[in-house]
Amino acid sequence: MPRTTLDAMDNALPPAEELRLIDRELVRLDAHRARLLARRAWLLTALRAAGPAAGPSPGPVRSRGTAAETSPPGAQNVLLALGGTLLAIAAVAFTVVSWGHMGIGGRALVLGAVTVAALGTPLLLLRRKLVSTAESVAALALVLTVLDAYALRRAVLPGTDTLAYTAAAAGVLAAVWAGYARAGGGLRLPLPGAVVAGQLPLPLWALSAGGSAGAVAWAALATAGLDVLIALGARRKGVRAPAAACAVATGGWSLLTGLWLSVSAASPAASVEPALLLLAGAALALAAAWRTPASASASAIATIGGLAAIGGLAAIAALGGVLRTAVPPDWAVPAYLLSAASLLAAVRIRAPRVVLTGLGAASGLVHLASALWAAPVVLLGLTGPAAVLENVWGGPPAPGAAPPGAATAPVVLAVVAAALWVAPRLLPAVPPPRPAGECAALVLAWSAAVAAPVALSLPLGPALAVQLSATAAALAQAARPSLAAALLPTARRAPGAGRSGRAADGTATPPEAARTPRATASPEATTSPGATGSARATATPTGSPPHPGSPAADPAPDDHTPPEAPGRTGGAAGAAPPAGRPEPPPYAPDPLRALAATALACALLSGTAAALLGLATRPATFTALGVLVALGATAAVTARGLVRTVAACTTVVGSTGLVAATAAAAELPGHRIALALLAVPAGAALLGARLGRHPVAPAVEVTAAAVVPIAVALAAPNPPALALVLALAGVVAAGTAVRAERRPLAGYAAAALFVAATWVRLAASGVDTPEAYTLPATVPALALGLLRRRTDPSASSWTAYGPGLGATLVPSLLAAWGDAGWQRPLLLGLAALGVTLAGARRRLRAPLVLGGLTLALVALHELAPYVVQAVDALPRWLPPALAGLLLLAVGATYEQRLRDVRRFRESLGRMR
CATH class of the missing domain: 1.20.58 (Methane Monooxygenase Hydroxylase; Chain G, domain 1)
Known part of the structure; x- marks a missing residue:
């Protein structure tokens, strides 16, 4: 497109003028394409008429009706590969089958002549630019050199050791192929073949020397080191890929061997050699990851991170294997976990971020595996108290069989929780924790406390104390998640904390923290869409200075927050975030709210386990239920939102259990216990009347109403007591229905309860x-x-x-x-x-x-x-006759009857 046209289009033109310019350029391009196609057709015709002497044809001319299924180079490569394969098969057959029919001179002459010819032919073909043919012949030559080595072993050196000869032959072949590739610079197959052949000498030499599995693994690791050097130093991809694949194969085999030797070692002395092997493999993997050229491609990032992770896992296995042999068997998992925790210190070194991420992933995998190993002990601590239901107040249950290594499960869980909580805050290279990581750390810490009674085989009293303490700690965290704000960087930057003036748990924040800085935008920022950072809106806070916990109090940018784009402009007035702290997206999770929900779930689980465990004895029952009721009531008073509602409902449930336990301890019959249970809905109704329209009141009253069916079931064997229970429940429902907020459902329930009470009383009285x-x-x-x-x-x-x-x-x-x-x-x-x-x-x-x-x-x-009587006294023929007369009368006055029926229906329809 001419420059004048481009200049004209770059200017602000009317749409009609711009459309005319575009149409003119399209017509010009179509005409130029037609001229080029005509010229191409003439050139093809001239080349066909000139014949082969005119040079290679630019390509087949395809008609519209047919399409070539393969290209000429593809067909050529297939033919060459097939020919080379057939020649190789023929050479193998000749060497193996027909070798014995010739003398030593004939054998040497045939092999020498064929091998020399096969090695020299590709060089001549390269001079004539026949690269594909040269590659095929070179492949045949490589196969012939292998057959020469085999023939030499059979004919000249039959008594040599097979492994030693194979190792020597592989080394010689690797050297010969490498030199041959250097001589024929255009050949691509010899050098990868030399790399593959180079994998055999050292491991086979170690086997032939009678070395142990460790010695062979060292030889394989040395070979992997050479492969890494070749992969890092090679310029061609055809050499780097085979070298990398061979390094992974040999290095992986040596690491697996070292891991097996480390796990099977029975003493610290026996674990030293596998540890050194694993450390050497780890160093090799980390060096390869460090020296691998970094790029933006996903495959390169995955390769570097994977190598770093493999190196980290090998280092953990080496150190953990030595520690495992020096501690009791139950402490094997903590030994590996300690090694993984110590690896986190490596992220403080100056290294590529991808390498550090791989090391962190290796440590995280070990931490995750350790937590999963300890999970059965936690489940046993939560579900074990359910065995008390078989014999309530019959004494502590017999301890069940604990999983292997259960004694160290709390230690493992505590270490994993500490690492997940502390590492992102102490190690700058680790990304900041997200709500999911913080919640996981909280769950692990709570799990450690829950697993402690099972791990330590504690008696009833201490076990109940531990369960209640875990419940109290989790409930305190759920009620006031802002207590951990000093330890949570993400909590201090909770989305919406500065906009709503209320913390995530619902508590009111100081006025300074609730104020949002007012942003004033310059005229350039509001009028020019391409304004740069100079026209960016500036935040001018009003009122008193910002709260120390708010983002405005710390203008320094976050270490993990990317800098703002240069061309980004300021927002509208009143919406600009503080300088250096970009406002979180609206869909970002609230760390405090996530922590509160997680802690609440943990408190409910451990509270249920404590209540079940308390059923073992009477004192334990009253202690557990009393503490749970007190904790729930305290949380209901201090918490906000969902936590407050759930805590209030659990308090009602605990009060119900406490009332039932008190009545059962007094040895009251079932119908008397039912009457005692009605105190719970009565108390909830009084509390609801005091709370009025408080959002917690409906949930409390509904939870208390669920006690009524239990009381009815207990009083069912005694009808008079059942009538009294129904009547008292109706009184409570009626009192709820006449309140100012008017609960119609309570009125219907009261009516049904009163009617049911009356009927039961009448039935009991024999009416x-x-x-x-x-x-x-x-x-x-x-x-x-x-x-x-x-x-x-x-x-x-x-x-x-x-x-x-x-x-x-x-x-x-x-x-x-x-x-x-x-x-x-x-x-x-x-x-x-x-x-x-x-x-x-x-x-x-x-x-x-x-x-x-x-x-x-x-x-x-x-x-x-x-x-x-009248029908019996009348003759038998009279009823049919009367029926016939009635039908005649109705038929004769049919229309009049229809009008009467219609009039009656209309009159009835006008009524209410």
């Missing part, structure tokens, strides 16, 4: 009259319906009066149909008549329909005997 059950529920229901209609005239009569009327009329009607007396039908008929007349007078649908149907059915019940 079988249905009206005694239905009338106590009907009268309040009708009264409530009347109040509903007065407050809401639009309410339907089915909603207001339907439930009350149905609760009495339907059971009484069913009883009347089975009653042979006349009193019940008479009273029911009069009541139904009154209800019907009231419905017609007030134009209410529900009383009219229910009362009318009941009255009709009662009348039918009373007339049924007389109808039966």
